[in-house]
Amino acid sequence: MKLKTALLPLALIFSATAMAGGHREPYQAQSNLLNKTYSQEQAPSLRVATFNMAAARVGSMEEIAKAIKAIDADVIAIQEVDVLTGRSGKVDQAKQLEKLTGMHVAFGRAIDFDGGQYGLAIASKYPILKTEVNLLPSGTREQRIGFEAHIKVPGFEAPITVFNAHLDTKEDPAMRIDQVRALNDAAIDTRGIKILMGDMNDVPNSATVQELGRYWNNIVDSEVDFRSWPAGNPEIQVDYIMTGKAQRWQVESITVPQVNAPYSDVNWPAVTDHLPIIVDMKMLEQ
Template sequence: MMKKNFWVVSLIGLFSLCFNVYADDDLVKTQYQSSPNKVYAEGKQPQITVANYNIAGGLRKHKMDLDLVANAIKAMNADIVTLEEVDQKTSRSDGLDQAKVLAEKTGMHYVFGKATEMKGGNYGNAILSKYPIEKNKVFLLPSGSFEQRSLMLSKINVPSFDSPIYIFNSHFDWHEEDEVRMSQARFINSIVFDDLDLDDEFPNLATGIMILLGDFNSVESDRVIKELDKYWNRVKKDGVDTRTWPAGNPGLDLDHIFTSRNQVWNVEQLTIPNDGNEWNGIKWPLVSDHIPVIAKLKLLEQ
C-alpha cells in the first residue's frame, strides 16, 4: 500500500512540475509581460535615429574607401546603422574585415551577417550600433538560383526604451522578375507572424519593438513593398524625395525603413541626401552608388 501511495504522490508531483513549467511559459502571459502596450506621455517619448546604407562592396571595379565610408556613417549621427554589400576578408577588398574596420573607425559595436562566400572570403550585411548588440541571428533567405541573400536579426537595448529593439537588416534580390523578392518578403513576414517560433532565442519577438531596414531592390509601387506593408509601416514624410539609386542621379527608391505595426511612431525627421549637394560635409554620390536613408523616430505607443 505504501509503495502504491508513493507512486501516486510521485505522479502528482511530476504533473505539478510539468504544469508549473507550462504555466511559466504561457505564451499569452509572457507576451504581455515582455512588451505590453503602452502610450508614452508628452515629453517622455523615447527617440532613436536609425539609418540604412548600401556601401557598394559588391559593385564592379569599385574600390571602397573605408575612411570615406566611416566619415559618411559618422555624419549620419545615427544610433543604429544597417549596411548592405559588406565584404569580409575577400581578395577584392584586400582581405579586410570591412564591418570590423568600420566599427573601429566609427567607435560603434558591430555584427556581420554572412550571405554567401565571395572571392576567398564572405559577403553580406552588417549592423553598427552605439549600444552593445546583445544577440544576433542570420537567416538565409529563399534565393532560388540567384545569388544567396540573407536577413540579420539583432537584439539591442537602447537607453530610454522600456523594451529591447529588434533590428532586421536585409538585402533583396535585384532581378527584374520579382518572384524571389516576393518569397524573401514573405519569409520576413513569417517571422513577424511568429511562424518560425523563435521564442528560445528571441522571447516574445512578436510583441516587441521591431524595425526593418535594407536595400529591397523594390520601389514603393512594387508588389514586394505592398507585401511588406501587411505587417510593417514604411517610414515616410511629406515632401521628402525617397529616391536612392543610382546615387549620381537617383531615379529609384530601393532602400527603405519600416517599423512594426505593433508600435506607433512619429517620424521627426527623414533625411535622404540625394540632391547631389554636400550634406554634413559629405559628397554622397562619391561614397557609394546608393544614397542612405536616415530617420529620427519618436515612439508614441509601444
C-alpha cells in the first residue's frame, strides 16, 4: 500500500510532463500574422540570393562586394565569412561588406578560428531587427549553425525571418540530417514569413534535401541549370533557396549565372568557388 502511494505522484508527474512538453503547444501556434491571399497586382515582391564567398580566399573583398552589388537582392544569405582571422588579414569581413555594399550586414559566429571568428552573414537592403544563432549538432566535426535574421521588408505585413545554413561536408549524410532536424526544430516555432537559404553540401534528391522538404518548399525549375559548384565548371548543386510552407510564392525568375553567361560582368570563378542562386518572387499567400 505504501508503495502504491509513493508511485502515484510520480505517475501524475510523468503524465503532466508528457501532456505539457514538446512542440506544437497552443501557445506556440499563436501569431499576429493571419492567412491572407494577394492578387498578382497586389502581391509583394522579393529578390533573395544565397552566396558562398569562401572567406575571400578566391577573390578580394572588393570583388566580392562588386558581385553582391550586381546580385542586387533585397536579402542575401552569405556563407564562409571571416571576422578578424589571421588568414584574412584581421579584416572584419562582415563590416567590410557593409561598408563596400551599403547594405545592412549581420554576422553569426560558428567557431573561433585563427585568432578571430568564422561563420555566416546575412546582408539586407533593409534594417535587420534581430538575429539569433542556432547551434546545430556537429559532434567532433566543425561546429555548424543556423543563422536567423528578422527583417522588415517594405510591402510585407510582418518581418521576414531568414534562415542561413551551411551544413556538414561529410559524404555520409547522417550528420547533415541531424543538423536539418535541429534547424527544423528551431524554425517550426517561428511564426510568420520564413525563407531558408544556404550551402547544404548535398545534392537534389539526397536524404538531406528530402529531410528539408518536410518543412520547406524547395524552389525548383526543370528549365534552370542549378549546378553551383565549383564555379569554374559547375558539377553539382549544393546551394538552395527554400520557402516556408505557410506561404505560397510565385517565382518570377531564377538566375544561376554560369561561366558562359556572366551576370553584370562578374567573373564568378575569380570571385569565389560557388555560383550564387538568385530568385525573384511574389508572395501570393502569407
